[in-house]
Every structure is written in structure tokens, then in C-alpha cells.
Amino acid sequence: MISITFPDGAVREYEKGSSSLDIAKSISEGLARKVLAAEVDGQVWDANRPITNDASLKLLTWNENGGKSTFWHSSAHLMAEAVESLFPGVKFWVGPPVENGFYYDMDLGDRKISEEDLLALEKKMKELSKENNSYTRKEVPKAEAVQYFIDKNDEYKLDLLEGLNDGEITFYTQGNFTDLCRGPHIPHTGLIKAIKLTNIAGAYWKGDDKNKMLTRIYGITFPAQKELDEYLQMLEEAKKRDHRKLGKELSIYTMDEDVGQGLIMWLPNGTVIIEELEKLAKETETEAGYKRVVTPHIAKESMYLTSGHLPYYADSMYPPMEMEGEKYYLRAMNCPHHHKIFAAEPKSYRDLPYRIAEYGTVYRYEQSGELFGLMRVRCLHMNDAHIYCTKDQFNAEFRAVNEMYLKYFKIFGIDKYVMRLSLHTPEKLGIKYVNEPELWIETEEMVRNVLKESGIPYVEVEDEAAFYGPKIDVQIWSVIGREFTLATNQVDFSQGRSFKLQYNTQDNKTETPIIIHRAPLGTHERFIGFLLEHYAGKLPVWLSPVQVKILPISDKFLEYAETILRNLKKADIRAEVDDRQEKIGKKIRDTELMKIPYMLIVGEKEMNEQKVSVRRQGKGDIGTKAVAEFIAETVLEINERREE
RNA sequence: GCCGUUGUAGCUCAGUGGUAGAGCACUUCCUUGGUAAGGAAGAGGUCGUGAGUUCAAUUCUCAUCAACGGCUCCA
Known part of the structure; x- marks a missing residue:
């Protein structure tokens, strides 16, 4: 027992x-x-x-993580069985569970797979599921396993076997399909009742773009049809929140083939949002002791050689323009220009910390396949600033920057994020990272300390640092489930030296400052993309391009509406009158769909009493108010940047 | 950049080897209406672009550009 x-x-x-x-x-x-x-x-x-x-x-x-991932892993095997029966001779690589479902990578030889094939595969999987085949585990000696795959002429599984030792090799079999697999698996295929193969994609073998591209099939399965239906329903809902859809519907931005890929043109509505964000940033930064600067979008090659960017990042910069024998680059980062501003006038320890901020426009030649709505673009506007400080000041400065992040997150109600402390990898010193082993360890410890002292939750990841120092990235997720770095906060012990930046210490020696690069609001592009999804397009009043729409019951009341409009404008409220000859129901519907926060309905009753009927987007009629009262309340809501 | 899919009116989408349609939006007229779609008429497209096959291409083929789903990348 x-x-x-x-x-x-x-x-x-x-x-x-x-x-x-x-x-x-x-x-x-x-x-x-x-x-x-x-x-x-x-x-x-x-x-x-x-x-x-x-x-x-x-x-x-199903409801435990381990259960769900096992279920999807077994589903990947079921799919592989279906693929093998429909496409004999296929060779498989790996088929793991992922956050939503599973995939399997395979080499189909010269065969191509189509959307129709997916339906056929789904059908086959359902048949195989009904056979209730159990997944059986078998421990196999390495020599036997190797022979098995030599016989199958399967170089992929042989490659996997190379990394495994005798005694830890197991095969799993269900029905006619046997796979090298660590497991575990669910008891039998009959548990997989609802199946949807979602898409076909290419994926480099071992994730290396120098390797052959394999075919990857993604799918998702559930123990019951109802759950699959709910999942598909959820995907539909997520699509409605997609910033690309909302950006079009709400006239936020546009792109054009003639302008170029990944180049955003902000429409008047989007520009209002940008200006409100910049206003917030300027207020916040001024209060925190930053000064503003303005610098050009291009610079000579020599500056990027000095900064050390070119050897690391030339590939993602637009190719240089030649003028009078000089090469000029469109800038992909603002820091070198800011360093030149620091260097422009001699600095004393009394000038430190020296904080300069700019909404800097930068251009990055992102690979064409990576571009994604507002989230990944080629021209971006960064909420950038650089802080030059002494080692002694570093802790307080870095802390203050983190507090600024948290302040912003509170304003925007951002509570789902992860701070990611990105560290270097010692093996890549001199390749991906500047070769200063001690400085790396020292600064990483400094950053870690600040995070610990502030009690901010964070995770550490290796090999994600900038070439000049460790950084903290704030990760968020789009409604589509893609992960993005919303903001970044970096330490730089390298560029200060390369630019020979110096200040005089109290005892009249020269020192190089530590530099903090920070961008709490990230870029306009990504941040607005995020906000659109975060608020499902229903922006808080202070950010709304049109804050109030005045809806006259009929054009007999147009004149009264215009009077109200003038008063709203005097109070700096962005307002418009709907002067179309439409019924009030139609005007309300259109305004609701445009997600304008307040509607003021005015007819005979309101005009006689010098009032307005107020309707809040998504909430409906909230009663009648005097015009002055509505204005006072709304101005307060805007000034406090309230979310509701 | 790589693999795959897609590209018809401002938007969402039908359709066809014999030079195109719907709904919404738009314009005009009627209607002056009380909290999520009033009615009628009209205008709008060299079917992403270029080449090829064909008597004839928006439809078939190729190339190219762009968008989308992934991979790789992401200062």
C-alpha cells in the first residue's frame, strides 16, 4: 500500500x-x-x-493550468496524427501548448497546406477523437529511439534526441501515432471534443532565421463545444477593441501607400489626443525639474560612431543620405543629440542632476513583416528625457522616475503590467553589450536595489539589456494578446564616456555623469494604440477629441444650441453642434457610436428654462442641468483628468 | 526579411472570361421630429499597380505594392 x-x-x-x-x-x-x-x-x-x-x-x-496545457499538448499530438494520416511522410519538429491552444511545427516537404486542408484535418481529428485512444507512455533506451527515427529518416527527432540522455527518453503513442515526447498527456483522445485549427504559419526551425522554415499549424481545443463557442465569441469581442479598427472608426489616424509603410498620419481627432498627452507630460516633467529642449531629426554619421549606436543598430536605421561628402542619418534615438546639449556648456556638480526632455521624433527601419497598426511603426514620437547625475544622486533619480511611471499608470487606470528588469549576458560582452563587466554588475545591482526599495513588482530577464546598460521595460498586452513594451527606463554608464561628458566635482576634479534614459509614456503611437484598446475607444473626457455634442431636437433650436456652443468653447471644452436635419434618435445613435462622452439635448423645454438635458455615452439620460452647472462640472472633470 | 492569406465605391462586403452590385456614409428634396437608424431621389469604382495569355481580363498566369495571420527582430 x-x-x-x-x-x-x-x-x-x-x-x-x-x-x-x-x-x-x-x-x-x-x-x-x-x-x-x-x-x-x-x-x-x-x-x-x-x-x-x-x-x-x-x-x-481543465481549470488548473497544468490540466489545460496537458490537454492542449495532447491535442497537438492528435493533430499530428491527423496530419500524418492525410499527409504521409511528414516530419515533425515540436508541438507544445501555448497560451491559447497549441501548435505543431512540421516539414511537409514540397507539399503546401491550405485553409481547406485545415477543415479536412479538423474532421480527421474529430474522427480520431471518437476512437477514444489512450495515450500510452513507454520508456525507451536511447539506442532504440535513435534507430526508430533513423528508420523513419526523421532528422528532426534525431536532432532532439541528441540533447537527451539514456534513461530520460519516452515515447507516447495514441492510435497509429507515436512521438518522442516528455509528456505528460491526458488519459485518452475522447476528452478532446471541440476542435478548431486556427491558422497556418511559417516558423524557422529552432527559431533561427538562418534555418529552414517549417510549417506551423495553430489550433485550439476544448472539452466541450460550448467552451469553444465562447472562446470564438471572445475573439470577436477583442476584434472590436482592436486599435486599428477603432482608429479608423473614430478618425484617429491614417496611413497611405504613397507615404510609406509604418508611417502614421494623425488626423485632427488623433492630434487632439497627442496634444493632451504632451500637455500632461510637460506639466509632470516641469514639476519634476526637467527642462525642455528641441533637436533636429538627423545627424552625421560621426555622431552615431561616437555614441556607439552604428555598430549595433545600423540595420534598423534608414540608410544614410549623402550631402557634400558627408553621410547623414535619420535618427533612431534622441540620446546622442541630448548628450550634445549636455556637452554644449561646461557643467559643474551644481548643475546636476541635469534633466532634459523632448517629445523626440525618431525613425526606425523596422522589418516590413513586423509593422503592426500603431504598435509597431517606422516613425515614432517618444516621451523622451535624459537625466545626467552623479553616482550618489542615481538612487533618488531612478526612484523618482519610477514614481512618475506609477503616477501615470494611476491616471490611466493601468493595473495590468509587468516591470521587466533586463540584464546583460556575460558571454555577449563586446558583441551585444559594451565590454565593461564590473560596471554591468554594479549598475544592475543599483537598479535592482531601487526596485526592491520601492516595492515595485518586477521580473528579471537575461540578455535583454540595451548595449549601454541595464533597463526596466514595462510590458503590456494588446487585446489581440500581443506583448509590447509600453515604456522603458534605462541606465547608461557607457555613452557618457564615449561622448566625453564631464562635470566638475566639488574638489575640482572631472567626473563622467551616469545617464538615465526614460520614456514613461513610451511613444505617442504605441501609447495611443494602447489607450484605444484599454478604453475600448471610450476615452476619458479629458482625452476625447470631441468632448460634448449638442443635439437640437429640431433646427428651431439651432440658435440656442449655438449659444451653448459658444459658452462651452469659452470654457475650453471641445464641443460641436449636430445641425443635420435628422431626428433626435438618429443624432443620439451617431454620437453614441462616435463615443463622444457627453450629449446635450436641447429643445423647447430646455430653451425656455435655459437648461440642457445631459446624456452620458454608454449610460443614457442623466437628467437636466443649468448650462453653467454642466460647464463647471465638466471643466472639473477635465482638469482632474478623471477616468469617469 | 521569411512562410501563408487577402486586395471590388469613403466603410463593410456580394459578384462575373463579354468593361460591375448591396447596405451604411455622402449630396439634394420632403419631413421639424423628445433620448440608439423618418422618407424619396441622386452622385460615386479604368475591380491595388504593371506585364502576359486571350477576339475579349476585374475574373486566368507572373511580377510588384500594401494589408492581415505567424516566424525572426524590436535601441
């Missing part, structure tokens, strides 16, 4: 060799039907794998 400890602490005795599934059955048949896998002593196991020793046990169903 073995004793099994359950998550609630209960301990029960079972026969040696019982599987998690057997144990689940002893509790209830209903539970046993839902069990997908089990955590045995903290490791995820097949539910039908015999347990031979005393162990702790947690049964995993």
Missing part, C-alpha cells in the same frame, strides 16, 4: 501502482471523467501512470 497526501492535507491509503485516475475514481466517477493529469510530488504526470511510492497528489482538471 502507498499513502497519498491530498492538497487539503488529507492522507489516504491506496494499492501500490494505483494511477491518479484510479484514485479519482475512488472519490467520484464524475471527477474521474474530468481529470486530465495530476501533479505527483509537484511534477505533472499522466493521470494513468501508476504511482509506486508514497506521494502528494493534486488532480488537474
